Amino acid sequence: MLTDSSPPVSTHTMDVDALQKLIHLLQATDDPLIQEQALITLSNSAAFSVNQDIIRNLDGLSVIGGMLFNCVPKVKEKALNALNNLSMNIKNQEEIQVFITQVCGTVESAPLNSEVQLAGLRLLTNMSVTSDYHQKMINSIPCFLHLLSEGTERTQIQVLKVLVNLSANPAMTRHLLRAQVPSFVLLLDNCANRDILVRALAFAANLKKNMNDEEGTKIEEYSEDSIFFTLSRDSAPFAQRLASLLHHPDTEVKEQVVRILTQ
Incomplete structure (x- = not known):
């Protein structure tokens, strides 16, 4: 089975208080630039397994997942990247799976070969490593094969x-x-x-x-x-x-x- 991860930009862990403030900030602001930066920081911190558990326990997965419904492509892309790093954790996958239908929809509706589309496919790669959530992807099989015909090599x-x-x-x-x-x-x-x-x-x-x-x-x-x-x-x-x-x-x-x- 194949997995995929987004490389971390930073190389330090964050304490619980800092992560909680970031999650609260994400909930409180409507500014896409602030949302994007908060998601980038959460994504980088999620490259470390200890933070993956902390973010889940702070209800961060549902907050980040909520950003998938954001209409700003950059915010959506950064949310997908964060969930991708968080999905390297089995317990996190159990919560992230509720967003699979939305992720599949994003892959289908995003511009061909766009960063949003690629971010969605990376997350689906991790979520399909076990067969637990394959049924949720059935309706997107025609889309996947269309991308196989029409997409760039990447x-x-x-x-x-x-x-x-x-x-x-x-x-x-x-x-x-x-x-x-x-x-x-x-x-x-x-x-x-x-x-x-x-x-x-x-x-x-x-x-x-x-x-x-x-x-x-x-x-x-x-x-x-x-x-x-x-x-x-x-x-x-x-x-x-x-x-x-x-x-x-x-x-x-x-x-x-x-x-x-x-x-």
């Missing part, structure tokens, strides 16, 4: 981290196989960005494994431009790409190709 890498996590869960297999992304095989190219290639192959390998493990798969459930048909044995473009990638110089790429071919 966006593609980020959304693939989420898709790899989802594809590791057998309960998500049919939802992913039904999705349509005709351009998926184009990612499986010897000249593709290595990080994209490895993750796209891992996504395909996970789905192939779960397809084989699942009994009673009905072909009529899937449209011809679905991922199911892209990955099927009869898909010549997919088979040709895999054969070509067996000669790729990167060991991990070849390992993922072998995973798919031996399913």
